Amino acid sequence: MANTELPERFQASLREAHTFPRNAISTTVDTLPYALKSLGDQYDLIKPTLYESDKSQWEVVIRDFFTADGKVVAKCNAHHLAELTEFLGIQRDTSRTPTRVEARKGDPKCRFVNLFAVTSRTPLLLTPEMFGELMTYHQVMPSIVDFISLFGGQTQPNDMNFSGFKAQPIAIRPVDGRVAGGLGRSDKQYQLCYNLKCVRLKSSHPTEFTFGVWSIRQAVIHHQFDVNNGNTLWLVVKGGTDLELQRRFKDLMGDDSPSECRSFGTPEQAFRSSLSAHLMYCLWAREDWRSHISWLERSVDRVSQSAVWGRAAYVRAFKDYTPQDIQDLQIWEEAASQAVAALEGNMDVISALLEFYQGIVKDKNFTIPGDCAGEVASFAAQIKAINVQFAMEVKRTKALVKIVSDRRELVIQHLQSQSAFRMENVSHRMEREQTMMLIITIVTLVYLPATFVSTFFSTDIIKYQGTESPEGSYSETAMMRWLQVTIPLTFLTGVGAWFGRKALQRGWERDNEPPYMRSPGWFGKMKNIVLQPRPLLPLNEK
Numbered sequence: 001m002a003n004t005e006l007p008e009r010f011q012a013s014l015r016e017a018h019t020f021p022r023n024a025i026s027t028t029v030d031t032l033p034y035a036l037k038s039l040g041d042q043y044d045l046i047k048p049t050l051y052e053s054d055k056s057q058w059e060v061v062i063r064d065f066f067t068a069d070g071k072v073v074a075k076c077n078a079h080h081l082a083e084l085t086e087f088l089g090i091q092r093d094t095s096r097t098p099t100r101v102e103a104r105k106g107d108p109k110c111r112f113v114n115l116f117a118v119t120s121r122t123p124l125l126l127t128p129e130m131f132g133e134l135m136t137y138h139q140v141m142p143s144i145v146d147f148i149s150l151f152g153g154q155t156q157p158n159d160m161n162f163s164g165f166k167a168q169p170i171a172i173r174p175v176d177g178r179v180a181g182g183l184g185r186s187d188k189q190y191q192l193c194y195n196l197k198c199v200r201l202k203s204s205h206p207t208e209f210t211f212g213v214w215s216i217r218q219a220v221i222h223h224q225f226d227v228n229n230g231n232t233l234w235l236v237v238k239g240g241t242d243l244e245l246q247r248r249f250k251d252l253m254g255d256d257s258p259s260e261c262r263s264f265g266t267p268e269q270a271f272r273s274s275l276s277a278h279l280m281y282c283l284w285a286r287e288d289w290r291s292h293i294s295w296l297e298r299s300v301d302r303v304s305q306s307a308v309w310g311r312a313a314y315v316r317a318f319k320d321y322t323p324q325d326i327q328d329l330q331i332w333e334e335a336a337s338q339a340v341a342a343l344e345g346n347m348d349v350i351s352a353l354l355e356f357y358q359g360i361v362k363d364k365n366f367t368i369p370g371d372c373a374g375e376v377a378s379f380a381a382q383i384k385a386i387n388v389q390f391a392m393e394v395k396r397t398k399a400l401v402k403i404v405s406d407r408r409e410l411v412i413q414h415l416q417s418q419s420a421f422r423m424e425n426v427s428h429r430m431e432r433e434q435t436m437m438l439i440i441t442i443v444t445l446v447y448l449p450a451t452f453v454s455t456f457f458s459t460d461i462i463k464y465q466g467t468e469s470p471e472g473s474y475s476e477t478a479m480m481r482w483l484q485v486t487i488p489l490t491f492l493t494g495v496g497a498w499f500g501r502k503a504l505q506r507g508w509e510r511d512n513e514p515p516y517m518r519s520p521g522w523f524g525k526m527k528n529i530v531l532q533p534r535p536l537l538p539l540n541e542k
Contacts, residue, residue, distance in 0.1 A: 003104055004182030005100075006182070013136055013139075015098060017132040017136040017137075020131070020136055020142075021043060021144075028168060039143070043148075046149045049152040049153040049154070050123060050149075052125050058125055060114075060115060060126050061077055061114040062075070062076040063076075063249075065108060081127065081133060084130050084134065088133070088137050089103050090102075090103065090137060091104055103183055106182065109232065110232045110233075110264055110273070113134065113233070114238075115131075118239075120217055120239025121155070123151075123152055124151055138224065138235075140224075140235065147193055147220040148220065150218055151239065160341075160342070161338070161341045161342075163195060163348055165349050167190065168190060170190050170360070170365040189224060190360065191223065192223050194220075195219065197217065197219075197285060198284055198286075199215065199292045200214065201288070212295060217238070217239060217240070218238070218239075219236060219284075219285075220236070221235075226267075232270055236249075248280055252277060252280055258276075260273065260276065261277075267369075279382055289343065289390075289393050292339065293339065293396055296332065296400060299332065300329075300404055304410075320418065321411055321414050326412060326415070329408040329411060330408065332404050336397055336401045339397050340398055347390045347391065357380075361373045445493055445497060448493065452489070453482055453486045
């Protein structure tokens with residue numbers, strides 16, 4: 001095929017491919033210059049962490065089916081920009097000013113492009129220049145930047161709750177400089193971009209299933225369809241080197257799949273095949289959610305069933321709870337809530353996809369002959385069945401969230417009752433210790449006056465025995481003096497202790513009274529008198 005000269009506006013866009021999305025040709029309101037600048041600024045923020053810097057890992061997987069030169073399948077794994085440009089058929093004549101851009105070959109009937117990373121949290125294995133070349137050549141709608149930002153190097157998953165669906169409907173009028181007839185492109189095409197989430201068991205534990213690790217994974221799907229020629233483009237972005245969606249698309253296009261899934265002879269057949277691919281992606285997003293939710297239910301039951309079935313009498317609960325148990329249940333609740341958000345996001349995206357196709361067959365610009373309405377009706381029935389299953393899983397997961405929340409409150413109550421029980425035990429021990437202290441205090445009160453008097457009379461202040469008698473002698477006078485002082489002093493000490501105890505008891509009782517019954521006492525009355533507010537002087541009003 002001879003080289004095809006591209007429209008000047010298309011050439012200008014390709015010359016500035018490295019500036020994507022700012023170089024996109026405006027076709028709708030959301031692609032006007034101010035919108036492209038905003039998307040470009042957003043893209044510049046994520047670009048440093050979005051792409052892999054190690055050139056040995058760069059790889060863009062492209063599979064062409066039913067090419068313009070008659071090949072059934074053409075494969076390319078582009079490892080650098082020049083290889084990608086060569087496979088796309090872009091030729092630049094830099095000897096001219098401005099650089100002349102031509103196309104060496106036309107578009108295939110179906111092109112599948114897979115962009116991927118080692119994991120969902122590592123950079124994509126290509127360069128910004130390769131991404132810009134790919135997006136510009138196929139005139140991908142600039143809003144794909146919103147979806148690409150889900151990927152790149154990150155310690156925690158970015159925007160796990162983000163779900164989106166964006167479509168660029170069939171243009172009413174052709175956009176000057178955008179249609180390249182030599183490539184097999186017409187002025188009637190639509191684009192759509194959306195993301196779906198599936199869940200996979202990342203690792204399991206041989207003995208304890210609660211130690212298993214599940215991962216929610218995202219995939220971005222971009223699709224273009226030429227209404228007049230039936231050319232189809234699929235662009236898939238997903239983490240993981242297993243290229244799962246690429247293998248599924250290969251099986252969809254294989255000889256073992258139904259013929260309506262891999263026929264591109266007419267626009268009607270290509271349209272039917274595109275619906276089959278959409279259905280394949282939706283079925284991928286549906287997988288393993290039931291197993292994941294069952295695992296969540298069993299794990300929550302394992303870690304919290306003692307809160308429900310254990311003894312919770314006045315004595316103590318079956319398990320000795322700690323704040324760590326509350327934290328564990330909070331983690332399980334967040335995992336269940338994240339599953340709800342992912343399932344509801346898938347439901348919204350699939351519903352938007354169905355609504356788009358139900359509306360497009362009614363569009364007067366959709367001129368494909370044949371019973372496309374019947375194909376869309378069949379597609380709608382299968383999509384609705386998927387959404388029904390999603391809805392049931394959402395109800396099941398929301399019920400689990402409610403159970404986890406209730407059990408966390410139950411664990412908090414058990415923890416509080418155990419704390420109260422421990423405080424009660426401490427109180428009982430303190431009461432027993434107070435009894436012992438009371439006995440010691442009584443004994444001290446009995447012996448304190450006698451000890452004091454004995455000590456007092458043993459000093460040199462008063463002597464009742466003569467110093468000339470070393471053996472000592474009994475002194476009735478000293479004994480009487482001791483009794484006369486000790487007995488009254490002991491009595492006075494006991495009376496003072498009794499009155500002090502009564503005063504403290506009245507103070508405790510007054511502190512436990514309601515505020516409206518509480519008497520302020522003499523100290524309170526004095527405080528009220530001192531702190532009573534004084535009236536302010538009147539203002540000098542004229």
